[in-house]
Structure formats: structure tokens, C-alpha cells
Amino acid sequence: MTDAAAYVMLEDGARFDGVGCAADGIAVGEIVFTTSMSGYQEAVTDPSYAGQLLVFTYPQIGNYGVRDDAMESDRIHARAAIMRAAVDRDDSPGAQQGWLSWMKAHRVPAITEVDTRALVRHIRSQGAMRGGLFPGQMSERQARTLIEAEPPMTGRDLVPGVTSEERTVFEGGPGTRIAILDTGVKRSIVSELRSRGVTVELHPSTAGAHQLLENNPDAVLLANGPGDPGALGYIVEVVRQLIGRVPVYGICLGHQLLCQAVGLETYKLAFGHHGANHPVKDLDTGTIEITSQNHGFAVLGPDGSPTIEGDEAIRWETEYGAAELTHINLYDRTVEGLTLCEVPAATVQYHPEAGPGPHDALHLFDRFVEGARAA
Amino acid sequence: MPRRDDIRKILLIGSGPIVIGQAAEFDYSGTQACRVLMEEGYEVVLVNSNPATIMTDPEVATATYIEPLQPQAVTQVIERERPDALLPTLGGQTALNLSKELHELGVLRRYQVELIGADYEAIARAEDRERFRDTMTAAGLRVPRSAIAHSVDEARAAVEQVGLPFIVRPAFTLGGSGGGVVTSERELERLVGRGLAISPIHQVLLEESVLGWGEFELEVMRDGGDNVVIVCSIENIDPMGVHTGDSVCVAPQQTLSDRAYQELRDQAIAVIRAVGVQTGGSNVQFAVSPDTDEVVVIEMNPRVSRSSALASKATGFPIAKIAARLAVGYTLEEIPNDITRATPASFEPALDYCVVKWPRFAFEKFPGAEPGLTTHMKSVGEAMAIGRTFKQAFAKALRSRELDARPRFEESLEALMESVGRPGAERFDRLLEAIRRGASVDELHARTDIHRWFLNEFAELESGPRRLAGERTFKAVDTCAAEFEARTPYFYSSWERPPRMGQVRSRNGGPTPSEAAPAARGTAIILGSGPNRIGQGIEFDYCCVHAAQTVRESGRDAVMINCNPETVSTDYDISDRLYFEPLTLEDVLAVCEAERLGAFEHNGSAGANGRRRLEGIVVQFGGQTPLKLAAGLHAAGVPILGTSVEAIDLAEDRSRFGPLLDRLGFKAPPYSTAQSVDEALERAADVGFPLLVRPSYVLGGRAMEIVYSLADLADYLERAELEPGRPIYLDRFLEDSIEIDVDALCDGSAAAGGGGEVWIAGIMQHVEEAGIHSGDSACVLPPHALGEEMLAQVRAQTAAIALELGVVGLLNVQFAIHGETLYVIEANPRASRTVPFVSKAIGVPIAKLACRLVLGERIADFDLPQSTANGHVCVKEAVLPFDRFAGADALLGPEMRSTGEVMGIAADFPTAFAKSQAAAGSNLPMGGTVFITVTDGDKPAATGVASMLHDLSFRIVATRGTAQAIRKMGIPVETINKLGEGSPHVVDWIERGDVDLVINTPVGTGARAEGYEIRAAAVARRIPCITTMAGGMAAARAIAAARRGAPEVRSLQEIHGERPRQAEPMTAKIT
Ligand SMILES: Nc1ncnc2c1ncn2[C@@H]1O[C@H](COP(=O)(O)OP(=O)(O)O)[C@@H](O)[C@H]1O
């Protein structure tokens, strides 16, 4: 560990000092925070965090080390970890390596002993913004220039950096086959499907409809992923060709893509939803699930409003027939789910696959798979 | 689902006296529940025998019955009040068991009372260990292999099933009472026997041992719509084998990976659904294998618990409050989160800090008791600390314990490591010492099975810098890790590196982003009483809560500082700002500083209106803890409100208080103060024997003993762990004298600009003679056997002392009447243990009045009643924990040992006394056999008691000497053998169950005095054992009264005329 002075600086000039740990170096990007109290390894390996520096509001990070089966992808996507009290212990049962050594091995810088609560309260009041992690000896002027050089998150397409090079197939069993448009899919999604006997095809994000449908899958799943969904018009086009021809399901970014395909717009949240404790209400059944969340953008309702006041599913006409907004977030009443009523298609903004987070919504994978089989 | 309108009136049962395993946390939960239900517009009927609770304040419920928590009394209440529903889940195990009993007796059916929250089936499924095990297995969850036994032989037979060692768990007991670890055939006999005796249904569970596994608890909430959330996870640092109540715990859990934690979460949800708790909170305990992550379910409590109180304080999520709303029909989504106000309660709190809970023990008070920690709870209180990191929280928790004496460590490392391996009260102090002496994490892990993560943290704590990096700043507890704005000011201090805000003006700006919000008005700080311990318990929390309420009513901000998670005072609703901090000078001064400066304004600069007006600090309501800090605070320039530091010192320093009494011409027992052992031995002679010895500045008569000779004294000075430099007090012990306790209000001497007035709130006559600590003896209000002129003297002397000291607020004076003469034993210039009892007996909230005096009002401003008589006699009885400390002598003395108290109210003394005995759980027999053995001095009195009991057709047996004395009076009595005289001797009689009542006055003192075995046997068999003649006489009169039929019940509101008298139904009979 470097153990040298380091600091976090935001584009508005706010500075938070700490101690550098893991790899040396500089990281610049959008600074976001997660309130999840466990699952640090799953978080930083989640491709949706590409281009972001991740602040952990929970102070004790690294407690149980890292292990291969907690990887959500093959590498660390977060640009840095910002923490209050990181440890590098590998003596916990099941731990294969210490958290900080592991990040160092992946050449990802991190900082600890930062007053993360002050930082988070600042972001909460001022909104998510660009910033960076810098060595103590670097001047604030230099730091600022680097931050200015970083393009803002809005309008950014980060998918090419995280999608898989070519098509890969994961055997799950005979029968059901689901094609995933890999915009940065988490491993948990793939394994949830496979554990239900589904064979999974991963397609590069540039795949067209014909490629996706080549082996006539029973359904297409639009995955999670990083960046601004508004910058992915080329994928929305593909989705529009899929709807009606095959059941389409989506998670997180995938939800935002399907929503755009049926004419809804996306917008940037002030500081996003990143955590494992958000209550989401299913407007059909009335049940509430505690969900895993990780998104900086969200979908506007058909009337263009960011929140949904009533407790009735909002229904309106699209070019694919009637559509319904089926789920809302009870924290801020933003849109959390969409269903098309006349063609098989359904999406959620949150993460039923957990990894990390509660399992309340795992049953959605049963729905997806049944839907796929039914079609 | 909205609020239920089909119910109007709800019955709530409290948890009764504070006992080990069931303490102040149920006052916190119960008070919240009552408040919420009243807010919701329901009538609330409360039954609780514990007067020292906020819950039993008349304004908290519609009708408050301070009655024994027994089917008879509660049935009478039900018949008078006719509630529509009974909420059984907020009064601990006591309320749960009693509700279950009322159902089984058909009472609930007969009066159509619906159980809400948890129904009978759910309670039975969770509480009956056999049914619980089956329910879990049916739900596909793993529980330890186990077998049920109803006899020692059944247990023997079961051993090959569960193997050795195994755990014994009696069904339906509190805090693991009667449980234990059996490692050998020999222990099997003893522990299983004890378990069967203690279990109300004479059933024990033998269970596969998972000693050394990690122990975790999850607090679960479920609503009527079957939505379930986990409020908090708690990890026990002590592995399985040490009761959670005795374990040092941390929240949230630290060592489980997300995957392992989610597995526990899934199981906890499965458990609450399988048991079928319809709505409310439950506590689920798990053991997790350290190497395989394998999980077994240990138990679930279908009610709020110690842990749910801890979880509420740890997260800011008020479980009891929400459970009460859920019970009347609301869903989690319909209930707003108090703290954010913007978001609903249907969520799981996210913490951005760590919480450490530390148990407080009292082994030093029970010499001879087994010292170890096991599956059966022994701690008497707890402290909680919040820090931004585990290390900060752990270090704070160490400070919060307020130990009377520093632990003494073994000389050799081997011996030290030995004891580190054995769970005990000072285990972690030893562990840290071992680390200081170079013990490695691996060695310590091998000895203790404590997870390496914690051991590593301890090692770093010891090696790291003493001063923490950064500056002290205050952070808020907000349930959401700052994701939303917090409205509820609940703070803890933390050391942080100050951010630099550059040009920005941010809401949390300023050099250190303290979150303490600025106050527009004047502020008074109230110091709480810290962790509950014997001698300083819930009574003081009651006073602090009243003080906070009064400060707010006066138009000021009330700021509370305390570190006890069980209490009402640490409910963030009670004060305008709650600082959850240790009660040390340094920590308190830091809060004063924060309150002086105020928070930085939103634009980041400390402007004028960010500045607070801190008027001062109130130290007289939290017992000895705040009093000890008074001088230091004063020296640091913090104004002390109320009785001055000078007056406190005058009362507490004997070399100053003695002369004060002389000046006033009042008598005190001859006394002397010695600085050394030798000096003590010299001085003893001039004071004269018998002597009462004790170290100075202690509460609850710590280490206080009566010695009859120089030899005794020398022996005491040998044994007592006297702190060098601290003086030793010697008092002439006034034998056979009546003790009196007085609580009074004073508004300061006129000379010092005060009102010069004193109001005597209550004069209590103790049932036991002086020599039994005031906290342990029963007392009566009004005094039942004192002449008017003696009372006049008591009043006059109390008033004179109050004015001479210059008390502003409360004063407690203790007297002893020896012959015809009145002696002053001590004066405490603060709220005393009896304040809540007196307030409820006379219907005047004296702590609130005292606080108004502290804030500058005069007694003349109040219109106080001339007489407080209301035609009722109130008896306070102490509740003792001897059954928890196998090996300790069940004997009363000048050192306080009781953990709690109950109150009996009736029209006459015997009936009130009978109620108090029933409430205290020592059920006086209505007939049967009484065994009497007393000292020669007591024999005359014994014959009187014997003849009364004979008239009540008791069979009387006695040891030879006592029998002769009784026979002389012509009372039939059988002589039985003393221990020495061969079987069948008295202990055989008791153990055979042939004795229903024991009257035994002790000869001599010390743990192994004669009669010890008799008392031990009685305690083990739960037979009432009376150790003073005064107590014996009162008991005989009480039995006579009780035989005249069930005493009537009355609500406080009726007694104090705040509520029209209920029409009296014919007294309920249980059929
Ligand atoms: N099978 C077991 N093996 C080892 N320790 C156990 C076992 N069961 C319980 N314990 C210990 O005993 C304590 C008390 O048991 P518990 O079932 O929680 O009783 P209580 O009702 O008193 O809480 C637990 O906190 C745990 O430390």
C-alpha cells in the first residue's frame, strides 16, 4: 500500500483529504456514492460503474477480503474507491486475497480515512459531479485541469468499453435459450438464468436484430450497463426491431433502452440511486420489495414528469399497443418498471439479480424464463 | 391498510420489575407503543407493576394499573376495563407468557379480547422450543440437533442423540435463565435438574452444541400486507456460548460477505413467516460456522426485545413505535420515516458508522457466585457507543462502561491467556492487555474463537496512535447514510479530517462539517445516568426524562447526553438534541463546546445566529454519574444549574457534612474517616462496635459491611479491594433501628437569594431495619408506624438540612430511628431512587417540579397540596437476582443487590404489602408449612409471627432452639434437624418441596455464614425466604389479608382523581 497523503477534489473545488491505498496514481471521472453496507467487490466489478469513482458510505470496507466467486465481471470497472476505513485482510474464511492488495494488483487507486459522510452530504446537496483522486503532492491547479479535461457523464456512451468482443455461449441446459445484448452485463444475471436451465448467448453491443435472433432464442434480455442511455440511439433502434418478434426483457440500462424504444425519455438523476435498501412497489400486486439499485439516469413518465404520484399502474398507448409503468421507487416515486400489454416485453430499473443486495426480486427471473418458454 | 376502527380500547402489559434479562428496554418500547396508540386515538389500558418507569406515568395511558403481573390481577383489570384488544408483544417475555396464560385460562375468550400483533399460535410456535424446532424444519431451515426432556433420566437417554457437550435450555424462561452448557455426566444431573425446576412447563431442550460459531441477530419487521424488512443486523464479538445479552456486540455485522449476509436475511424472513407473527418486530438469532458459512437458527423472539431496542438506537428506526402502528392495521408504506419524514418506513436502514454495545456486570456484589459467562444471562445493564469506525466505537464503548474499579490482570502471560480463554466480565480488558504484552492474533483466536477481523482491529487499536487523526466533529444518525436530509437531531462525535470547501458554500460547510443544527432558543443540557447497574438504574432515567420534558415546556431546548441504549432518555423524541456519548468529562465538555458554538450556518461561516445560548448543565437527575462530573464541569466554566457544586461537596464530603449536622444540632451515628488500613484499625475503637465499614464515594453501598469486632474489621480490610488514596468510612452501626427515607424539594436558602422554602414530598418507612440497604428493603408510604411528633422531627430536620446545604431542586435524606432518637445517615443532594415511587404514590411529578426549581422557579409558584394523603397505602418492594448467581448468599445487607422494584397499592398496609410480594414474584403461600430458624435475639419476635401463622392454620417446623421458644408460648411446632444433625435435615425438607415458606435470620456475616445452605436451597426451589423478623411479621399480616380474597385493583388516574371511579364489577374469578 502507498500509505501516502492523497486527496479527493470535486469540480466545484471542494477538497477531502485522506490516505492513498491500493495502487498509486490518479483517477478522474464522475463521483458517485453507494449506501450498500456489504458487497464492495461486487460493486467495483460491476461494469455499470465504468467511468465513475465510487464512494462507499459504509465506513468499514475490505473486512472479508475478496474471492473469485464474488466477481461481477472479469475486472474492476470503477476508476477508484473512496473510503473511510479500508482494511487489507485476507484471513477471513473464504478470502483469497486482501481487498487493497487485489485493487493494487488490478492497478486501481483508492483512498481511505476520507470524511466520506461530509463528501456524500456535499454531493447530495450539489448533485453528482466530476472529480478525481490525486496524490497529496499534486497541486490543486493541476488537479482542476485534469477534472476539466474529463467529459461530463451526460451524453456519454461508455458501452463500447465494457461489452464483450464477440458472441459467447454459456450452456445452461437444453430447451430455453436467451440472448443477452451485452452492454456490460453482470455475471449474476447470467448465472441466475443458467441456474434456471437456460442457455445464455452474450452478444456484443453492436449486434443487430438478425444476429441476436440468429439461433432463434426464446427471448432477448437487455442488460445493465454504464453511461448515458440517451447516447445509445443505435441500440434503441435494434430494440425497436425486436419488440413483437421475440419476448424482450430488460434490467437497469436495458429498462431505459426499452422505455426509449416505446417513446419515453431518460434524464439524469441528481445523484443517482446506488444501494441495496430502496423500496420498490409493484403497482399490480401492491407488494414492496427491498431492491439493489445502481443507476444515474432514470425514465420520465409518458406525461414527461419524473415522478408518479398515484398508486395505479400508468397505462398509455404506444406504437406497440398499450404499455404500463408497473413499478415505482417509494423513496422518490421515480419509474422502476415497464410492461407492454400486447406484446411480451417487461423491464425493471433495479437489479433483481442482487449481487450485491437483497434477493427479494429474484422471482422476476422465473417470470422472464416462464415468459420466454411460453412464447 | 388504514387504521382499524373496530377496536377502541387496547390493553398493554408491561414487563414488570427490572430483572436480569428484562430491563429498561421494555420501558422504552412500551412507552413508545402507548404514546403511538394514544396519538392514534385509542384508549390505552396499561398494567405494569414497576413504578420506576415512564410507561406508568399517568399521562402515558388512559388507565394505568400498577398491579402484579399475574392472571388474577390482569383478569380483574380486563373485567373492569373491557378492552377490545391485547397487544402482548411489547412487555417482554413476561407480557408474552401472561398473555398466553390468559388465553389458556379462557379469560380472553370470555371477555372477547383479541390478541393483536402476534396471536396465540404464533407465540406458542416461537416460545415452545419443540414446536419452534418443528416449524423451522418444516420451513426447510436447519436447527441444532436436539431432544426434549421432562426428567433427568429422559435427558440421560438423549445424550447419544445430541452428544457431549450439549446445551440445556428450559422452555419459557427469560434471558436463558436456568440454561447452561453440559460437558460431563455429572453436570447433566445438576444443570438439567435446575432447568426443569425453573421451566414453568418443566421442560428442557437438550441441544447440539455449536460453541465457537459466530452469533448473529437480525431484527425483522413484518406488516399486514406481508411486507418484510430487516431493520438491523447485530454481530456478537463473543462467539456462540455467551448469551447475546452478555456479549460485546457490533452493528451492523462486520465479518459476513454480502452473499453470506443475504443468506441470513432470506432465512430471517422465512422464520418470521413460518412462525406467523402477523405484524411487528421479531428478533431472529443465528449461528454461522466460521469455516463453512453453514447456518443454524438458534431462536426467534416474536416480540420487541433487548436487541430491538439496541437496533432502534443503532439505526434510528423506532421498532416499537412502528410495531404498535402495524398492530392496529397500518402497513410499513403508510408510516413515514421519522428521521427523513420524506420517505416511508418500508425500507432497510443504511448505516455509515459502527455501533458497539457493551454489557455491564455486577459480579463483585455476589461473592461466591460462579464468575463465568455462559448461555444464561448475567449482565445488569449495557452501554452503547457510536463511532465512524469500529475502532472509534469500540474505544468509546470502553469509556462508556464507567467501571468502579480498574480490572486487575494476572501476573504471568500464561495465566492471563488462560483467563482470556474463559469468557468472563473482564474478558476484553484481558484480551487487550494480552495484546499489549505481545500475544499474537493467532494465539488469541485459538483461545477465544473470536473472529480474526476483530482481533486485528484490537491489535491496531493498541498499536495505533492514542490521539486520533483529525478533529472531533458531530455527525447525525439518519437511517440513510446521508442519502436524504435528516430532520431528527440525533448525534455522535467522530474524529475526521476537516474538508476544505474552497470557494464553495455548501450546506455542510465550515472547517469541520458538524451537523448539530443551530438552536434559536436557550439551551439546557441534561446528563443521563449511563449504563444501568445495581444501585443506579431506571429510576434515574425516569428523572432525566422528566427533566428534559420540563426544560422543553419552559421554552428552552433540552439536550440529552447519555450512552444507555435501553432507556427512554435516549429516545430521540425526548429531547431537542440527543448526543449519544460516554459520560466522561472530556466527552461532555466536547458537547458543551458544540452547543456553545452551534453549528456552522448553511453558508459555511459561523455567524451570530448560528451561536447558541447554552444556559448550563443539569446534573442532579442522573444519579451519581453526573454528580461526579459536576466539579470538573464547573471548573471548566460550564454553569451548573440547580444545587451548586459547593452544596454537593458539602453533602458528600463527610468531614464537612458532619460539622454541618453538629451546627444544626442533629445527631449522626458516631463516625470516623481513615486514610489507611492501620488508621482504620486505630479509629475503630473510638467509633465503637458494631461498625459499618465502606470505601468512600460509592453508590449502592458498594463493598459495605457490618463488623462486630476488630477481627472482623481486619478481615474486611483484607478482602475489600480498597483503592489506595481513597478514604475508608467507619460508622457506628445502629442496630435494631427503623430506617426512613425522605424526598424533598427546596428552592435554595433565602440568604443565597433562593426562596428559602422546602416541601416534603414523601416520608418512607422501611419494612426491614436499618442495615438492609435502602434500595433493597421494602418501604411504606405513608409511614405505617411512626408517631406524629417523630414525623414532625423528620420534616423539621429534612427542611433544615436542605436549607443549610442550599439545595435547589431535589434532596434525599436517610434517617435511622434508634430507640427514640433520630439519626441522620446521609443526605443525597440529587434525585434519589425513590423519586418515581413517591411521584406515583402522591400523584405529584416531583422530578418535574425539581427541574422547574433548577430553572429558576420558586416553590411558592406551585400550588402544592397541603397533604398528599389519598386514602391509599403504597409499598415499594425490591427484586433480587439471587437466582442468577448460583453460589452467592441470598442475604440482605448494607450493600445493595436488587436490580429492580415493584409497587403495591391498596387501602391498607397488609394488602399493599401482599400485592408488592406477589408483584415481586415471591408468592406468599396461603397455607402449608413454614420453616423457622432465627437468632436468639429474634426469638421473641419469631414466636409472635409463629402464632399468627398458626392461626392461619400453617404447619410450623423449626430447628431445636427456635422450636423451644415457640413451644413455650403454647404454639404447636415440630422440631427438625439442622444441617449438622443428619438427614432428614432442613435442606432435605426444602428440596423435597415440603416447605412453603422460610423465615431465617442470619447469624454473623460473610458469604459462608450459617444458614447459607438453607437460603440457597430456598432460592433454588423458588420458595419465599424471609431474612428479617420485620419482614416475617409483614408477611404474616399480608397472608392474613390475602386470604380474605383477591384485593381490588385501581388505576392511578382514579386514585389521583384524574379519572372518575370505575363502577366495580363483582371481582373476577378465574375458572
Ligand atoms: N446450540 C448451541 N450451542 C452453543 N451455544 C448456544 C446454543 N444455543 C444457544 N447458545 C447460546 O446461548 C445463548 C442463549 O440462548 P437463546 O436461545 O438465545 O436463549 P434466550 O431465550 O435466553 O435468548 C445464545 O445467545 C447463545 O450464545
Ligand SMILES: Nc1ncnc2c1ncn2[C@@H]1O[C@H](COP(=O)(O)OP(=O)(O)O)[C@@H](O)[C@H]1O
Ligand atoms: N450508622 C448506620 N446504622 C445502621 N444502618 C446504617 C448506618 N449507615 C448506613 N446504614 C445502612 O446502610 C445502607 C446504605 O448506607 P448509605 O449511607 O445509604 O449508602 P448509599 O450511599 O449506598 O445509599 C442504608 O440504607 C442503611 O440501611
Ligand SMILES: [Mg+2]
Ligand atoms: Mg436469545
Ligand SMILES: [Mg+2]
Ligand atoms: Mg442511601
